[in-house]
Amino acid sequence: MYVFLDFDGVLRRLTSEPSRFESDCLKNFESAIRPLPNVKIVISSTWRLAMSLNELRRLFSTEIAEKIVGVTPTLSKHVTHERYKEIQAYLKKRNIENEGWVAIDDDPEHYPKGLSVLFTDPNEGFDVECVTQFWKHVVKEIQ
Numbered sequence: 001m002y003v004f005l006d007f008d009g010v011l012r013r014l015t016s017e018p019s020r021f022e023s024d025c026l027k028n029f030e031s032a033i034r035p036l037p038n039v040k041i042v043i044s045s046t047w048r049l050a051m052s053l054n055e056l057r058r059l060f061s062t063e064i065a066e067k068i069v070g071v072t073p074t075l076s077k078h079v080t081h082e083r084y085k086e087i088q089a090y091l092k093k094r095n096i097e098n099e100g101w102v103a104i105d106d107d108p109e110h111y112p113k114g115l116s117v118l119f120t121d122p123n124e125g126f127d128v129e130c131v132t133q134f135w136k137h138v139v140k141e142i143q
Contacts, residue, residue, distance in 0.1 A: 001036070001038065001039050001040070001099065001100040001101065001102070001138065001141055002039075002040050002041075002042055002091075002096075002099055002100070002101040002102075003033065003039055003040070003041045003042070003101070003102055003103075003104065004042050004043075004044040004072065004083070004087050004090075004101060004102070004103040004104070004105075005029075005041055005042070005043055005044060005045065005103075005104050006044055006045045006083070006103075006104060006105040006106060006107075007021070007043075007045035007046075007047050008045065008046070008047075008106070008122070009105070009106025009107065009120055009121075009122030009125065010025065010029070010045075010104055010105065010106055010120050010125055010126050011025045011026050011029060011125060011126060012025065012125065013025070013122065013123055013124065013125045014106075014122040014123060015123055019047075021059060022125055024125075024127075025125035025126040025127070026059075026060070026126075028126045028127060028128060028130060028131050029104075029126045029130075030060065030061055030063075030064050031131060032126075032130070032131045032134045032135065033064055033067065034063065034064070036138070039067055040067060040068075040069045041064070041067045041068045041069065042068075042069060042070050042071065042072060042087075042090060043056050043068065043070070043071045043072070044071070044072045044083055044086060044087065044103065044105070048071035048072070049074065053068070053070065053071060056068065056071070070090070072086035072087060072089070072090045073086055073089050073090060073093070074086070075089060081109075081110060081111055081112050082110055083103065083105060083107075083110035083111060084103075084110060084111045084112060084115065087101065087103060100116075100141035101116065101141065102116045102117065102118060102134070102137040102138065102141055103115070103116070103117040103118070104117075104118045104120065104126070104130075104134070105117060105118075105119060105120070106119060106120045106121070106122040107119075107122075116137050116140065116141055117137075118130060118133050118134055118137050
């Protein structure tokens, strides 16, 4: 299963200092991911444009960093549902379109309705409630 991960509004509240994760958001995210041995994380955040994959991995604990397998491609700007199309391009390039996936993001404008996307409140980030919601998405994708 793949997790496509945004940062701003997820691991960093929009009211927080730029370019820095909130420790509680990161802790909650990592606690949700840790029990999934075969999960693969793909960074969909715009931070991928300014940082290398290794720099992005260093933002996480070693155990979680090992699960980060790549970043989504950059597509032309101003397309409808941009993040969704980046995810589709990532999956298609690797011929894994039938793999289960969930996206974690704070912006519903990036996705068509009805997909497996966990939307966070950008002022709260990945809080304890998100851990529960994440597991609901995972169970749905695994079935």
